[in-house]
Amino acid sequence: MFDCVIAALVHGSGYERVAVPGCSDRTIRRRLQEWAQAGVSKALLRTALAGYDRMLGLELDDLCVDGSITKSPCGGEVSGRSPVDRGKQGTKRSVVTDAGGLPLHLVAAAAGAHDSPLLEPTLAGVPDAVGPLPATACVHLDAGYDSGKTRDLLHLLGYEHRIATKGKPSPIQVGKRWVVERTHSWMNGFGKLRRSTDKQRVTVEFFLFLAAAITVARRLINTARTHYRWDTRPTTRRLR
Structure with a gap:
């Protein structure tokens, strides 16, 4: 099954x-x-993150958050008009990662939802996934989050922040937030995330967390193979 x-x-x-x-x-x-x-897939992600933290250590001093829009042609609870795909139906996922790009928590929403309102629920799931965060944890965001409301929220939650400024070219102020873009690229490797046909939020988020758990497991194996040896240790970085 x-x-x-x-x-x-x-x-x-x-x-x-x-x-x-x-x-x-x-x-x-x-x-x-x-x-x-x-909540099986959420439990799998917590287990994968705990294993990574125990063997290699999560990098929680810096967190990165960003959203990505994908297709959802069948509509549903987390589907809406996509602003980047000629108004077709789409779904947005908001992801928070550690400094190494490991997905810690995810939130699904309609494609037209702005990134800023999704920041609070995205960050809210991090302590449940990895436990208490460092007191100096810093959140890195792109210019889409550049607002006083976002800064007030991060101050209320106790996070430091580095937010790109609107009107300045992105390459000049990328900083440490590029890893979340790579994470979105990893997750777009799953066909069900690129084109979702499920209509219920609970099912869409099930696949999001399952893909995140597999992503963490792959990173654990690829990184651990340079530190540890075991009988079934892969001989190549390309995992299937």
Whole structure:
């Protein structure tokens, strides 16, 4: 059952196409709904982050937040007119990462939602995922967050901040926030995230957190292989 869910996530295929004898598309949908409501993928992400932190250490002194818009042609609870795709239906995901680009928490919203209002719920899930943050944790943001409201929110939450200024070219003031762009690129490697056909928020976020957990596991293996040796240690950086 889980193999079919992974196949749907990676390839973006319909459940009818990944169904196998003994596991119909209806069964996949039913089980997927049960796992989503139980928060299974969120628990997997917490487990993956805990393993990474124990073996290599998370870099929580600097956090990066940004949003990315993808397609959702079937509409749904987290779908809306996309401002970057001729008004077609799209979904936005807001992601917060550590300084190494590991996804810590994610929030799904309609494509037309502005990044700034999504900042608070995105940051709110970080302590649950990784525990207490350093007192000097700094949040790095692009110019889309450049407002007094954002600065007041970060001050209230106890974060330091580095926000790009509107009107200045991005390459000059990228700073440490480029890693979140790379994380979005990693997550766009999953077909289900590039083109979501699920309509319920709980299912969309299930796949978001599952993709994040796999991303962390891949980074753990690729980074740990240069520090540790084990019997099944991969001989290449390209993991499938």
